[in-house]
Amino acid sequence: MRLVSTRVAAGLCGSLVLAMSVPASAAVDAKLLEMLKANGSISPAQYSELQTELASEKQAQQEAVANQVKKSDLTAFEQKVAWASKTQVKGDVRVRYEDVNGDGAASDQDRGRVRARVGFYSEINPQVDAGVRIATGSSDDRRSTNQSLDNYFNKKSLWLDQAYLDWHPTNIKNLHLIAGKMNQPWVNEGDIIWDSDINPEGLAATYKLPVGSGDTELFGSAGYYILKDNVDGEGMEFKHDLNMYAGQLGARFAPFDGTKVTLGGSIYSFDGDDSPAARAALAVNGNTSTQFRLYEGFGQVDLSNLPVPVSAYGQYVVNDRAATDGDTAWLLGVKTKLGKFVANGYTGSRGHKFKVGYEIDKNFSVGAAYLMAKSDTAAKDRTDADINTLQVDLEAKF
Numbered sequence: 543m544r545l546v547s548t549r550v551a552a553g554l555c556g557s558l559v560l561a562m563s564v565p566a567s568a569a570v571d572a573k574l575l576e577m578l579k580a581n582g583s584i585s586p587a588q589y590s591e592l593q594t595e596l597a598s599e600k601q602a603q604q605e606a607v608a609n610q611v612k613k614s615d616l617t618a619f620e621q622k623v624a625w626a627s628k629t630q631v632k633g634d635v636r637v638r639y640e641d642v643n644g645d646g647a648a649s650d651q652d653r654g655r656v657r658a659r660v661g662f663y664s665e666i667n668p669q670v671d672a673g674v675r676i677a678t679g680s681s682d683d684r685r686s687t688n689q690s691l692d693n694y695f696n697k698k699s700l701w702l703d704q705a706y707l708d709w710h711p712t713n714i715k716n717l718h719l720i721a722g723k724m725n726q727p728w729v730n731e732g733d734i735i736w737d738s739d740i741n742p743e744g745l746a747a748t749y750k751l752p753v754g755s756g757d758t759e760l761f762g763s764a765g766y767y768i769l770k771d772n773v774d775g776e777g778m779e780f781k782h783d784l785n786m787y788a789g790q791l792g793a794r795f796a797p798f799d800g801t802k803v804t805l806g807g808s809i810y811s812f813d814g815d816d817s818p819a820a821r822a823a824l825a826v827n828g829n830t831s832t833q834f835r836l837y838e839g840f841g842q843v844d845l846s847n848l849p850v851p852v853s854a855y856g857q858y859v860v861n862d863r864a865a866t867d868g869d870t871a872w873l874l875g876v877k878t879k880l881g882k883f884v885a886n887g888y889t890g891s892r893g894h895k896f897k898v899g900y901e902i903d904k905n906f907s908v909g910a911a912y913l914m915a916k917s918d919t920a921a922k923d924r925t926d927a928d929i930n931t932l933q934v935d936l937e938a939k940f
Contacts, residue, residue: 572596625664633660636937638688645927654691661704669711673724675704685737704741716750727763728790729806731840732857732873742767744786758795761806764788774817784814784823792840800847808838833863853877892916893929905939 575592578584584592638655661675677687679701689698706722720727727746730736744767751760770784792806812834814820821832842855857873875895893915901907913931 629662629664631660631662632940633658634937634939636935638936639934641932642929643931644929655688656691656698657688659687659703669709671708671710673704673706673708674702676700677703684740687739718748720746720748727765728788728808729761729792729804729840731804731842731855732875734857734859734871734873735810735836735838744768758793760791760793762789762791764790769812770814770820770823773814773820775819782814784817784820785812787811787813800845802844802846804842806840808836808840810834810836810838831861831864831869833865834861835863836861850878907937909935909937911935
């Protein structure tokens with residue numbers, strides 16, 4: 543019996559040596575360890591050492607299982623909130639004092655105004671983005687998101703300001719196909735044609751093409767935009783809508799160090815503008831024509847090597863369908879880091895705009911703008927009317 547026990551013990555020791563030579567996950571078995579101790583095959587010191595190793599292994603296994611559970615839970619949580627990690631929230635709040643003085647008492651006004659905008663811009667997948675923005679506004683006026691402080695502390699209205707999908711296929715770099723109510727997809731160097739607050743609705747495509755070493759870039763856009771459905775009352779088909787077609791081509795290049803030049807041209811053409819309803823809608827704010835096909839040339843020169851960076855820009859626009867001689871408009875401007883023409887929304891106008899600003903803190907600034915304009919159409923007698931506007935803004939962005 544002793545011999546057998548010795549051989550068994552020897553066999554067990556051999557098994558122990560083999561077990562100790564394999565990875566830790568298959569190392570010391572607790573039952574085997576107790577058998578070795580009972581048979582006297584290992585010393586108390588060996589037993590203590592192996593027992594400590596067994597306890598450490600058990601703890602490591604428990605921690606691995608716990609970590610695996612946590613990882614699974616985290617993965618499920620991440621899947622539920624994946625949209626949040628790929629969504630940007632951007633917005634701004636602006637408080638404004640505005641003083642408008644014009645020829646005729648009806649044009650004069652002092653008022654406080656607020657503007658609040660918040661947008662959610664999310665990556666749906668690597669090829670598709672979506673954007674939604676809401677904004678304040680006294681009405682659904684396309685040109686303004688300002689809300690006057692008025693009406694006995696009444697709550698202020700919110701409007702859908704943007705809602706679009708942007709498909710940018712990975713196999714055609716810098717191509718964007720956009721549908722919905724979107725940011726202006728064209729380059730806008732001034733506000734002769736487009737107020738910066740207007741977000742067009744329809745379909746658009748934009749493309750940029752780097753040339754050479756990267757100092758030159760060609761850009762372009764094209765779009766179909768819906769202005770009024772069934773404008774002539776003859777049916778709900780596209781041929782009865784008031785539509786706009788837009789196209790633009792341009793280039794950006796750097797002829798010298800510290801100098802960047804942007805040049806381009808655009809065309810904005812309309813269908814359905816010959817109907818009575820369209821004519822009535824387009825003959826606003828002093829427009830003497832109800833039919834439009836606008837040709838635009840624009841440019842900007844940015845000089846960054848001067849002590850104060852300076853940009854000079856301009857626009858020239860011709861309406862070849864104008865019913866009168868007032869078929870052209872032009873703008874010249876200069877802007878710097880210190881701080882660019884309006885007549886409170888009227889056509890037949892000319893004037894100047896001065897703007898300065900100061901950043902009080904990060905994303906928090908104060909600014910002032912003074913607009914001096916003279917309009918042929920703001921006054922009832924169609925004579926030149928002065929319209930001067932002071933705007934003082936306190937703005938926070940997030």
